[in-house]
Amino acid sequence: MAMEGLKLFLVVLSAAVSVGVVSIIFVLRWVLYYKEGLGWDGGLPEFNWHPVLMVIGFVFLQGIAIIVYRLPWTWKCSKLMMKFIHAGLNLLAFIFAVISLVAVFDFHNAAKIPNMYSLHSWLGLVAVILYCLQLVLGVGMFLIPVTPASRRALFMPLHVYSGLLLFTSVIAVALMGITEKLIFGLSDPKYKDSPPEAIFVNVLGVLLVVFGALILWIATRPSWKRPIDQILNTPHTNGGGEDNAKVGQSLSQLSGTEADTCSDFRKRNNKSDDQTN
């Protein structure tokens, strides 16, 4: 990456990580200071794991998983290792989401509140199921060396689109969850009276949107993509098939792509940057 592009990347990345970490601090302060704290007792402290694990796992970890290929200092690492990190972070996010669902179902059942009646619950459950499908298909397609390269190339745009759509949907579902919890959880004063907790958690919602917007910006800048490892290569370890589809624009902007040692990735990317910025 050229110095200018790298500087901007680092600024946006730092902003994204900072906003993500502040969101986690906010959700922890919400449940520990304004609410009943954390516990696993079927009561409100168990419910409180729901927003905490969703923000840490399904929002923050998923966001980081999405942009892990964009970190320039990982471009020297093998693509296969980066795929494992990408899949691992997504798996961790999924596990957090599942525990988070168990917490809310437990709480509802203990408190005799119906499950799955709200739009938040419908879209949230669909998101978790599709996320699981995305994970299984992603591992099956890109990590296990059975899928032919041509099919991997065809599938990659769908994988990228679904990943960004699911990430966005999860944030939208979180905003609906915040709305529900502020209406049901505040009684005297109510949500409409804007007590400090209402303002504080509204700010958390705004932070989640800003985090999402920054991750989507990083993920969709063509000049910030990982340079391709090789044009023609084995279907597995270097992942030429999906690279061709994934970094389509970078690919076509690179005129001399035969050179392919790790040492010249910086030079190649300079060229790509000059043309797109």
Place this chain on the structure above:
Amino acid sequence: MAMEGLKLFLVVLSAAVSVGVVSIIFVLRWVLYYKEGLGWDGGLPEFNWHPVLMVIGFVFLQGIAIIVYRLPWTWKCSKLMMKFIHAGLNLLAFIFAVISLVAVFDFHNAAKIPNMYSLHSWLGLVAVILYCLQLVLGVGMFLIPVTPASRRALFMPLHVYSGLLLFTSVIAVALMGITEKLIFGLSDPKYKDSPPEAIFVNVLGVLLVVFGALILWIATRPSWKRPIDQILNTPHTNGGGEDNAKVGQSLSQLSGTEADTCSDFRKRNNKSDDQTN
């Protein structure tokens, strides 16, 4: 577009338009059948204009405005005319959104309900303000021939990103609005008792998400982009600057781009399709 690509495009476009129209029918049935109907009296019939105008204008019309450049039968039309249609539809969507805001402020003031306390209202108002800014900057940059081509090219990726982010945010804000209205608007039976209205409006929420997902799919397929009119041209009427940035991938996939009459746009796009599908 090649026959295969065109068929798929038409299927996805028909699905998007159908889901959008069904969403409009759903929101109309919601307020006319389940709710108090429409009126301009400071009461609930005035509030009901809020979801109706938001779904028709800020979701449906904005979605159509986003994909208007993707319609292959418009590729023979001048880029300038298409820009006016794009800007016009967005302006219409903005007007609908403003009237829709007036309706909800009127209703709140008459019913002595505080304004701007919820996360829905915060994010919604920010979206309307940023949408206005996007509209003003878009017209100033791409319709009024004063901005140098280089600046237009730099600004285009930001314009596209902001446009898609705003569209997505508006749908997320609509989902929060539906959540609020179903909690506040249903008393006996309540939202958690899943009366028919709750199920019906949850389905409306799902439809809005599906509409958004289809529009985002259409907007982000490189092979479905409008072919560039010219590589080097005047900064205004053909919009070479922003085209270069906007259709970057299509551009680099077209090997023989000198030929540039309207008659051969189909042939050129065939070539692009072959390479990406």
